[in-house]
Amino acid sequence: MNCYDCHAHSSTVTTAVALCTRCGAALCTDHVQTRPELVHRVRGMGLATLPHPARRITCTLCCKAEAGE
Numbered sequence: 721m722n723c724y725d726c727h728a729h730s731s732t733v734t735t736a737v738a739l740c741t742r743c744g745a746a747l748c749t750d751h752v753q754t755r756p757e758l759v760h761r762v763r764g765m766g767l768a769t770l771p772h773p774a775r776r777i778t779c780t781l782c783c784k785a786e787a788g789e
């Protein structure tokens with residue numbers, strides 16, 4: 721699979737290394753955005769945040785949208 725952003729912006733073909741978890745676009749190393757995401761779990765009456773963050777992979781567009789920029 722090839723990078724969607726490379727194709728959309730410059731019509732170049734770059735091998736993708738990951739998929740955006742939000743929109744499903746395939747992404748190359750230049751366009752992939754990774755950040756830690758805290759994992760929550762319901763425990764008893766409350767909500768617990770687990771000690772180790774998970775990984776969230778998104779494209780540049782979805783990363784900006786989620787950040788509210």
Ligand SMILES: [Zn+2]
Nearest residue numbers: 723726748751
């Ligand atoms: Zn790309």
Ligand SMILES: [Zn+2]
Nearest residue numbers: 740743779782
């Ligand atoms: Zn996306």
